[in-house]
Amino acid sequence: MSDRRRLPYSGEIALETLRGRIEAARFTNGAPARVIAPVTDLCPDPGSLRDRQLIFGAEVTMIDRRGDHTFVQSAWDGYCGWVADAVLGAPVGATHVVSAPATHLYREPSIKRGEVMALSMGARLEVTGEEGMFAVTPLGFVPRQHLRPLDAPEADPVTVAERLLGTPYLWGGNGRDGIDCSGLVQLGFALCGRAAPGDSDMQWAELGEVLPPGAPLQRGDLLFWKGHVALACDAERMIHANGNTMSVALEGIEAAKTRIEAAGEGPYLGVKRP
Structure with missing residues (x-):
């Protein structure tokens, strides 16, 4: 409970799960969101040096807001910290993960028509279909060979x-x-x-x-x-x-x-x- 890295408490607002366990000015159930930047720093204070990073598609719970930063808890490992508001978007149902070291999200199903962004291994995406060599997502197109279904994890x-x-x-x-x-x-x-x-x-x-x-x-x-x-x-x-x-x-x-x-x-x- 004393390790701030996984304590969903901003110093003012805490998740409802902590009620009766800590003193806080206010408790909240939080709100779901996901990371929509390729990568973002997760910091102990707004704008400070990072503790860790979150990758595109990471699911978080939003707990508090201060200026242009939001205090979140990562769904995957429970790590807590502040991220810039601009990197957060609405949650979606991810179906695939980038399994190649890196890939690109393209504007069109063509490697010659320009990319939207680069994505790291570990990025999570909602795939809605296929078009040629590409997986179709709401944000663009990703080479199918760079993705793996979340329900078919690797072994090693x-x-x-x-x-x-x-x-x-x-x-x-x-x-x-x-x-x-x-x-x-x-x-x-x-x-x-x-x-x-x-x-x-x-x-x-x-x-x-x-x-x-x-x-x-x-x-x-x-x-x-x-x-x-x-x-x-x-x-x-x-x-x-x-x-x-x-x-x-x-x-x-x-x-x-x-x-x-x-x-x-x-x-x-x-x-x-x-």
């Missing part, structure tokens, strides 16, 4: 993460333009239909079971340091968004342990199997 978060190799590292990032370690894990889980919290300390506390020291690693195991997380590709290699290469990269597990310890970037915590 590591395979998802590997498609993002080379993506620039960005603190608090959640998309193709930039992503951090916990964002990579969260996005990999999301395309597999599995919810994961947004930050590595939450993931360490909430995902899976801790393996005993020396236990054999499997693909998909999560390796944790204080403030960092990686996905095991196999017993010897891992994939992670990291500040060393400033990208999503593969690295030997033992080499990473040695490097991170030598750099004094935080102690190794162990392995969890989600």
Whole structure:
């Protein structure tokens, strides 16, 4: 209840679910909305530096408004924060998710007629039909091969993460333009239909079971340091968004342990199997 990151309380207005649990000037049931920008920062205060990001199509509950910003709670992971009013629109029933690293939303069913916007892996769209090689949405046309039905999730978060190799590292990032370690894990889980919290300390506390020291690693195991997380590709290699290469990269597990310890970037915590 004390972690502001998932507390649906703006400092003045709280969700009705918190009535009797906290003191607030007013309680609300909130109102549904979705993100209509390719990506937007989710900030602890209006206009401040981001905690995390929300991707196009993310569903949120609007709780409070201050100036030209709205306090929201993400439906996917419960993360709360402020976003600009301009990035919010009416909710729709999403049917598909962008499964390619990135794609474009086109004005017409043609790659030569101009695009409306770029979309990151993880963007959620309402598909209403097909026209040639394109999926039809209310906002435009997307190459069908870049989408996956939400009711047919992928099986392996590591395979998802590997498609993002080379993506620039960005603190608090959640998309193709930039992503951090916990964002990579969260996005990999999301395309597999599995919810994961947004930050590595939450993931360490909430995902899976801790393996005993020396236990054999499997693909998909999560390796944790204080403030960092990686996905095991196999017993010897891992994939992670990291500040060393400033990208999503593969690295030997033992080499990473040695490097991170030598750099004094935080102690190794162990392995969890989600």
